[in-house]
Amino acid sequence: MTAWRGWSFLTVLLAACTPRAAPPPPTSAAAPVEPLLVSQPTPAPEGALPVAAIFPTVGRHALSGVQSLDGVRLAVADVNREGGVHGRPLALLEYPTGSYFLDARQAAVQSAEGRALAIVGSNSSDLSMAIAEVAESRGLVQVSNVSTAQDLTVDPATGRSRTFVFRVCSTDVVMGSMLATFARERLHARRAAILYEVGRAYSTRLARSFLEHFHDPARGREVEEFSYLSLETDFRVQLRAIRVFDPDVLFVPGSFTDATLIAGQAKAVGLETTLLGADGWSNPLLFKRKAPPGEAYFVDHCSPPTEWNARYGETFHRPAHGCRAALAYDALRAVATGLRALGPLTEEALAQHLAETRRRLRRTVAAADFSGLTGRVRFDPVGDRRTGVAVLEVVSHPGDRREVRVHGWVGER
Numbered sequence: 001m002t003a004w005r006g007w008s009f010l011t012v013l014l015a016a017c018t019p020r021a022a023p024p025p026p027t028s029a030a031a032p033v034e035p036l037l038v039s040q041p042t043p044a045p046e047g048a049l050p051v052a053a054i055f056p057t058v059g060r061h062a063l064s065g066v067q068s069l070d071g072v073r074l075a076v077a078d079v080n081r082e083g084g085v086h087g088r089p090l091a092l093l094e095y096p097t098g099s100y101f102l103d104a105r106q107a108a109v110q111s112a113e114g115r116a117l118a119i120v121g122s123n124s125s126d127l128s129m130a131i132a133e134v135a136e137s138r139g140l141v142q143v144s145n146v147s148t149a150q151d152l153t154v155d156p157a158t159g160r161s162r163t164f165v166f167r168v169c170s171t172d173v174v175m176g177s178m179l180a181t182f183a184r185e186r187l188h189a190r191r192a193a194i195l196y197e198v199g200r201a202y203s204t205r206l207a208r209s210f211l212e213h214f215h216d217p218a219r220g221r222e223v224e225e226f227s228y229l230s231l232e233t234d235f236r237v238q239l240r241a242i243r244v245f246d247p248d249v250l251f252v253p254g255s256f257t258d259a260t261l262i263a264g265q266a267k268a269v270g271l272e273t274t275l276l277g278a279d280g281w282s283n284p285l286l287f288k289r290k291a292p293p294g295e296a297y298f299v300d301h302c303s304p305p306t307e308w309n310a311r312y313g314e315t316f317h318r319p320a321h322g323c324r325a326a327l328a329y330d331a332l333r334a335v336a337t338g339l340r341a342l343g344p345l346t347e348e349a350l351a352q353h354l355a356e357t358r359r360r361l362r363r364t365v366a367a368a369d370f371s372g373l374t375g376r377v378r379f380d381p382v383g384d385r386r387t388g389v390a391v392l393e394v395v396s397h398p399g400d401r402r403e404v405r406v407h408g409w410v411g412e413r
Helices: 003-017 062-081 101-113 125-138 172-185 201-214 236-245 256-268 306-316 324-342 354-366
Strands: 049-056 090-097 118-120 141-144 165-167 191-197 222-228 249-251 274-277 296-300 369-372 375-378 389-397 401-410
Touching (some): 049 062, 062 090, 090 101, 101 125, 125 141, 125 165, 141 354, 172 201, 172 249, 172 296, 172 389, 191 201, 222 236, 306 324, 324 354, 324 369, 324 375
Parallel strands (some): 049 118, 118 141, 141 165, 191 222, 249 274
Antiparallel strands (some): 369 375, 389 401
């Protein structure tokens, strides 16, 4: 008998002699999955107009969630400093959550039951879509600051727009198309390569949009697609193939970490080309260790005013880093603009007639048109903001120092 067979026989013998545990009792349904973290807000003072803010402060979306919540806080402070809305102050109902969609959904339910007039949030598409399901079913306005998935304002199950859901940022489709316009008209690119992450909706949607708006064989514009898997860190095989294609630009619609790795490995395999990215590149650690092999540009939803960045830093003792806080500020301002358009609200409008007040607020937010911190804010019939994108340039300096500066703007402002 071989050693393997001996162990096999012993295993069978022990199994036969060991009493079996009783099977678990049958259950009629699986145990419900509970939210991980939802904190209760401070109740609104009497006479105030309650607006909910739902952002994660724990988990993978926490950094931008905290920045977003800070932006909303500044907006509420400014509105109240200006006299509130027809003499009533805004009361911010803060729901700090985990980075889990069930947390966001539960916070949205609590907002609806807690008499909030509207919800501002969230800063991630998966969280915002969980909120949107509740907002639409409860007839409660939601304004997201930075959620780019096309499915947020349009229900993928029905194909109809979610009438109560708005956003003050661009979509993945808009960013991809605007970046293609920039590559064609500003960089005069003729050949483009795309290196995207398979299985990640954000990366795939950007890649599709860029391809559709850049590819035009009749005008001599060619595109080749290359891909990688989630958590992949060695891109040299793809980059060697891209070098053979010899593109004018390489679009990497992924995270700043992927872009940084790809930049260093592109240099290592001898690929010199202009790198392009989207808002996933917006991070101070972009190209921190590895400079890009040539010029590098990415698009973002805005270019916050210098004074705003200074104010944010002085207030919270940390940098704003990009558009999240500024867009959250404008999301709250959109709600305040809608509330002002309603005229003075009675106690009955905030209590027994709350559902009707929420419906009226949806109409006034949809019609909002104001000059915000990030430019003109107005919505199309679907609830998406009518806006272009800022183009940011990454400039390398001696001593491995990188500077991100505004290069221009593509589309309407």
